[in-house]
Every structure is written in structure tokens, then in C-alpha cells.
Amino acid sequence: MTGFWGVARAIIGREFLRFIHQRERFLAALVRPMVWLLIFAAGFRAALGLSIIPPYQTYITYETYIVPGLCAMVLLFNGMQSSLSLVYDREMGSMRLLLTSSFPRWWLLFCRLLGSTAISILQVYTFLALAALFGIVLPMPGYFAVLPGLVLGGLMLGALGLVLSSFIKQLENFAGVMNFVIFPMFFLSSALYPLWKMAESSPLLRDICAVNPFTHVVELIRFLLYLQINWIALFWVLVWTAALCGAAVWGYDPARGLMKRKT
Amino acid sequence: MPDAQLRDETKRGLTVRNLSFHYGPKTALDSVSFDVEPGTFCALLGPNGAGKSTLVSLLTRLLVAPDGEIAVAGHNLRKSPRKALGDLGVVFQQPTLDLSLTVKQNMAYFAALHGLPRKETPQRIDAALDRLGMRERAGEKVRALNGGHRRRMELARALLHDPKVLLLDEPTVGLDAAARHSITDHVHDLADQGLCILWATHLTDEVRDNDQMLVLHHGKILAAGQTGVLRGNETLSNWFLSQTEVSA
Numbered sequence: 001m002t003g004f005w006g007v008a009r010a011i012i013g014r015e016f017l018r019f020i021h022q023r024e025r026f027l028a029a030l031v032r033p034m035v036w037l038l039i040f041a042a043g044f045r046a047a048l049g050l051s052i053i054p055p056y057q058t059y060i061t062y063e064t065y066i067v068p069g070l071c072a073m074v075l076l077f078n079g080m081q082s083s084l085s086l087v088y089d090r091e092m093g094s095m096r097l098l099l100t101s102s103f104p105r106w107w108l109l110f111c112r113l114l115g116s117t118a119i120s121i122l123q124v125y126t127f128l129a130l131a132a133l134f135g136i137v138l139p140m141p142g143y144f145a146v147l148p149g150l151v152l153g154g155l156m157l158g159a160l161g162l163v164l165s166s167f168i169k170q171l172e173n174f175a176g177v178m179n180f181v182i183f184p185m186f187f188l189s190s191a192l193y194p195l196w197k198m199a200e201s202s203p204l205l206r207d208i209c210a211v212n213p214f215t216h217v218v219e220l221i222r223f224l225l226y227l228q229i230n231w232i233a234l235f236w237v238l239v240w241t242a243a244l245c246g247a248a249v250w251g252y253d254p255a256r257g258l259m260k261r262k263t
Numbered sequence: 264m265p266d267a268q269l270r271d272e273t274k275r276g277l278t279v280r281n282l283s284f285h286y287g288p289k290t291a292l293d294s295v296s297f298d299v300e301p302g303t304f305c306a307l308l309g310p311n312g313a314g315k316s317t318l319v320s321l322l323t324r325l326l327v328a329p330d331g332e333i334a335v336a337g338h339n340l341r342k343s344p345r346k347a348l349g350d351l352g353v354v355f356q357q358p359t360l361d362l363s364l365t366v367k368q369n370m371a372y373f374a375a376l377h378g379l380p381r382k383e384t385p386q387r388i389d390a391a392l393d394r395l396g397m398r399e400r401a402g403e404k405v406r407a408l409n410g411g412h413r414r415r416m417e418l419a420r421a422l423l424h425d426p427k428v429l430l431l432d433e434p435t436v437g438l439d440a441a442a443r444h445s446i447t448d449h450v451h452d453l454a455d456q457g458l459c460i461l462w463a464t465h466l467t468d469e470v471r472d473n474d475q476m477l478v479l480h481h482g483k484i485l486a487a488g489q490t491g492v493l494r495g496n497e498t499l500s501n502w503f504l505s506q507t508e509v510s511a
Contacts, residue, residue, distance in 0.1 A: 014372055100324065100353055
């Protein structure tokens, strides 16, 4: 097992080193949710009235409502960023080094996923700290209770990134992922508005939001921040994490996926 | 072919049997078979598009062929991929270095990927860099190295886990004459020390008369044997051109 942990340490360590070298990436990861929190939320506060819905026990401000969604957004964007760096690694050749390791491919991919999730979580906590500085403070135990939800959500969205990276042929095609994956996932979810509000506009859109796996990540985080467990969200996040991890291993199978194409 | 037979035939070298591979309807390799014994420098010579890179991808398990068998140091790559890859060192045609990390960090990352004990890693890295005259560069970022030094570093890294078979895919592409000469000489020395070398190239001046040679063209082995015997009185360049033009 020593070798397995050594591989995990090396891959996760490399992810952190890369992250440290890309200060712009860290800044972008923080600026994005802060812009939503401080500008978008301020603008829409009046337009989007909220009622008391679980897990909240009183009326809350719109800024407070969107914090869990923005945490999930950080996980989503970082998962996609990780997918982008995998495609980059493949084009630059360093992916070959990883995949020709003598360790099982599923373990190598899982370590990569753990590394990207750890970086996502670091970014989420930094965002939560900044939000607290601007007065959006959540229950103190919630900051600890949310950690397992962030790990699970990070793994699910990171695995989605892995799956996408196994099918994206070139770096240039990455913009398509933004248009067809990130934006629909984010906007068709409960990140920015509760589902009942969406139902007022369109029951169909509400149903789409309800089955969107990203909605389940958002709700899992939202409930954990208030020391509650949304069992349905937890169930679906577990199912999607397992399914996407399986699909990623399939996508990177040397007999089927990644390198099968002549590039 | 039975696994025991495959193991017996190779001992510590490289064996390929009836290997075929297709990209959709296009055949990249057609029933390729060959052996490379330990202590042999074997040049895999082929023009661009001959199938060399596909063969390298199959030997490194980046691709898996539905037909044929590969044994690295006696380990069947399909049945025992961990053991086979553990005995294989690779220098890819495309650089596989992390430019933002130092030479030592790149080497340590590779050592961990191959499960080398953490305590042994620093000594192994120093020794591997020493062999290629790169030790004083250990703390430098790879981005700061020139092409020749990067290639030497990749070679040092490929030897870090003491592989029995070393595979190099056009390792001198883009290097100046002095760097090419230095790397070619060093790898010939490694073969003299007992390593099994497969050197894929399209440059005939990298091949010596006493090297083994495989000529790959349109996915098939056109000729195999000792270079000096195969070329006869012709220059290797002319002989190679005549072979590949005849079959084109």
C-alpha cells in the first residue's frame, strides 16, 4: 500500500504545486463568486423575494440564499478547470507519463480527482471567509459540517470533468463545454433561485432543475451549512458520483477511450 | 501463444507477436512480430506514418490491441500490466515534462508514479542525474533548460526505476547535432551494459552497423536483422530508401 499512498501524495502534491504557480486561477476562482454575491445579488435582491423554505427557519436575505449555490459554482468551475488541464496535459504529453505508471489506471485517475477536489475545497473556504468579511455569516458549526458535502460534490463535479476530458479531442473545443455544460448546469439549478420560484415561470423548467445533479449538490451543501441532511440530495449525489467515476474509468480505458483516436 | 512460452522466449528482453491495430478502417499495424534481446540496441526504422508511434503506444499500454501479444522482460503486458510497465522505461517523442517544476521535482514525481520507496528517491535521482551530467541542474526549473538538457533529463528519468527494457520514440527530434550525438552514444552504452533498447527513428545516421534493425513500413515489418548485414555495400540511407520506395 505504501506505493499507492506515494502515488496519491505525488499526484495531489503536483496539483497543489500547479495551483500555486497559477495565481490568476486562484484569483479568478474567488472573483467569480464574489461578483455574483456582491453585484448580482444586490441587483436582484428586490426582484427575487424569498419565502421561508427548509433548511431556513426565518426570512433570509438573497445574498444568504445564494451562498451555497456559489460554493457549488466554485466546485463546478474548478471541476471544469481540472478537465481543461487534463486536455492540456494530453496535448502537451504529460498525460502519457501519468498513464504509463505501473499503478492501476483507476487509482491514478482517482488521485487526480482527489487533488482537484482538495483545491476546490480550499477555494470554497476562502470564498466563505471573504463572504463572512462582507457580513454574510453562516452558523459556525455549519462551516465544519459542510466539509463532507463539499468533498462529495467536488468528487462528483471533478468526475464530470474527467469524463468530459476523455471525450474532448482538442483544447479548442473546450469553449463548447462552457456553453453546453457549465451554463445550463448552473442556471437550471437551485443555485440562484428556489425551485418553487422557477415553477411559477415554467413547471417544465422546474422539473428539469429538479433532476439536474448540480441542484442536488447545491441542496446538499445548503442543508449541511445549516446542520441538516437532505437525504434525497445525498442519495443522488452519491449515485451520480459513482456513475461519473465509472464513466471516467471507462473513458480512459486504453482499449476503448482516450488514446484510441489518432491525434 | 501460451504465456509460459512467451516468457521463455524473452527472458528479460522485449517480444512482440502478431500485433495488429486499426484506427477504424485504417490499418496502422499488420501482424507485427519481433524480438529484442537484452544487451541489444535495436533501431526501429520507418518513414513518417509507418506505424512507429502506434507501436510505441501499444508497447506502453496507452493503447491496447485486440490481437497479438507483448511481453516486457518476460511479463505479458495484457495479463500483468503492472509488472510489465514496471520493467519498462520510456522516452516519448513528445516532451512529457512539467515546465513549471524543477528537474528534481519532475524526477520525484516520476519516482512516486513508479512506486519507488520515498527514502531511496533522492539518492536515485542524484545517481540518475550524475550519469547524464545533469546533477548541477537539479534545482533549476525545466523551463530554463535547453532542448538537449530536457531530453537528457527525460532519459535520466526513464532510467530512474532501473527498467530492463528502454523504449525511445524519436528521442532526438528537434535537437542539434551535438546533443543528438551525445544521446545516441549514451543509449548505445546502455545497451552495452545489458539493457534492451528499442529506438524508434527515421534518421539513418543514428543507427550503427552492429545494431539490430527493424524496418517498419505501412504497418508491416519489411526487414529485420543486423544493420551491416542488411545494408550490404550500400549506405544505410540509400538501402532504406530503396526498401521503402519498392514497397510504396
